[in-house]
Amino acid sequence: MPSYQSSAVQTARRAVADRLREVRLDAGLTGQELAVRCGWNKSKSSRIENARTPPSDSDIHKWCAACDASPQAADIIAASRSAESMYIxxxxxxxxxxxxxxxxxxxxxxxxxxxxxxxxxxxxxxxxxxxxxxxxxxxxxxxxxxxxxxxxxxxxxxxxxxxxxxxxxxxxxxxxxxxxxxxxxxxxxxxxxxxxxxxxxxxxxxxxxxxxxxxxxxxxxxxxxxxxxxxxxxxxxxxxxxxxxxxxxxxxxxxxxxxxxxxxxxxxxxxxxxxxxxxxxxx
The missing domain is CATH 3.30.870 (Endonuclease; Chain A)
Structure with a gap:
């Protein structure tokens, strides 16, 4: 994304990242443990949690499943899609x-x-x-x-x-x-x-x-x-x-x-x- 972007986009993305972090913490998992369960590199988990990389729908499903929190995936996906629709x-x-x-x-x-x-x-x-x-x-x-x-x-x-x-x-x-x-x-x-x-x-x-x-x-x-x-x-x-x-x-x-x-x-x-x-x- 170019340097110009609405702070509303950043705030919305940050909120999604924070929710995913809370899901991980509630499950008692470290970033490394989550990455292993999801089958990706630890750096990806860090990028998502720090709102540097927007998660895909698939990423969110895997994240929540790895944390035994699959019922939360739908709401987080909706929030993520809303954030992304602000900048298209x-x-x-x-x-x-x-x-x-x-x-x-x-x-x-x-x-x-x-x-x-x-x-x-x-x-x-x-x-x-x-x-x-x-x-x-x-x-x-x-x-x-x-x-x-x-x-x-x-x-x-x-x-x-x-x-x-x-x-x-x-x-x-x-x-x-x-x-x-x-x-x-x-x-x-x-x-x-x-x-x-x-x-x-x-x-x-x-x-x-x-x-x-x-x-x-x-x-x-x-x-x-x-x-x-x-x-x-x-x-x-x-x-x-x-x-x-x-x-x-x-x-x-x-x-x-x-x-x-x-x-x-x-x-x-x-x-x-x-x-x-x-x-x-x-x-």
């Missing part, structure tokens, strides 16, 4: 195809009432056109070497945008002005995408802010793209992985960052002027 490499998320990944996220968006999103490099997914999403997903699929289903994935992504017109939800999205200038697809695709932004920002459920290049007194650096789903979780997008943040303290920090970035943004006519300028620049 894109190659794992995309292994069944980009379309399925997009479809799997729909329930989360459907149950979210207050969505906040920040885009530092691309237009956030809910505001993407089919052509823009398709061009972007083709690039992502090519880079990560995933299956060639970008068109179907783009359709699934754009289908979520219908939620923008349904009542009972609020969408606040911020983008850096540079996002309006980074060309995804050709100039026709970008012109269509920027024109779509002008339409989307008129929806009553939507607040779209653009952070200008010359935003004064910027108190923080450009962050990685992130999405806040109510007060329940945050998705952070890195080059190699998606991080899911669920710790309340960390969610609060992302909410604070969003609030500060929001103060830098312009809205309404000023935002429209920046979008129109980006469209004009395409020619």
């Amino acid at each position: 490499e894109w190659r794992r998320l995309q292994r069944t195809g980009l379309r399925r990944l997009q479809e799997s996220r729909r329930p989360l968006y459907e149950r979210t009432r207050n969505f906040r999103g920040y885009g530092s490099h691309v237009i956030p997914g809910l505001f993407q056109t089919f052509a823009y999403a398709r061009a972007l997903l083709i690039s992502i699929g090519r880079f990560h070497g995933t299956s060639d289903d970008a068109e179907q994935a783009a359709e699934a992504r754009v289908a979520r945008s219908r939620l923008l017109s349904e009542g009972g939800r609020r969408y606040a999205v911020l983008v850096e002005e540079s996002v309006l200038r980074y060309q995804i697809g050709d100039s026709v695709v970008m012109a269509g995408q920027l024109g779509h932004l002008l339409s989307v920002m008129s929806l009553p459920s939507v607040s779209l802010g653009v952070i200008p290049f010359g935003a004064a007194e910027r108190s923080m650096w450009t962050l990685e793209a992130f999405s806040i789903f109510d007060e329940q979780r945050v998705h952070v997008e890195l080059l190699t992985a998606q991080i899911t943040v669920t710790a309340p303290g960390e969610i609060a920090l992302y909410a604070k960052a969003f609030a500060e970035l929001r103060e830098l943004a312009v809205y309404g006519p000023e935002a429209r002027t920046l979008i129109v300028a980006a469209i004009d620049a395409l020619s």
Whole structure:
């Protein structure tokens, strides 16, 4: 895992490691004795207990069986899977195809009432056109070497945008002005995408802010793209992985960052002027 990782992931992994250590101690076994019963090197037991190596489901089954504690295996496996789901490499998320990944996220968006999103490099997914999403997903699929289903994935992504017109939800999205200038697809695709932004920002459920290049007194650096789903979780997008943040303290920090970035943004006519300028620049 890269040096950047959520402390929630570390805490969850540490909790699994501690539970396995307790199981061993309750059984009265040393690390060496456990390793012999499990049929692996003592160093592996040490790495697992010190949360340096995440245990597999099989490792946990063997560990608990060796300690005559097999009934505890199911709960520990569930906790381990939960910890690992907080940090998932894109190659794992995309292994069944980009379309399925997009479809799997729909329930989360459907149950979210207050969505906040920040885009530092691309237009956030809910505001993407089919052509823009398709061009972007083709690039992502090519880079990560995933299956060639970008068109179907783009359709699934754009289908979520219908939620923008349904009542009972609020969408606040911020983008850096540079996002309006980074060309995804050709100039026709970008012109269509920027024109779509002008339409989307008129929806009553939507607040779209653009952070200008010359935003004064910027108190923080450009962050990685992130999405806040109510007060329940945050998705952070890195080059190699998606991080899911669920710790309340960390969610609060992302909410604070969003609030500060929001103060830098312009809205309404000023935002429209920046979008129109980006469209004009395409020619």
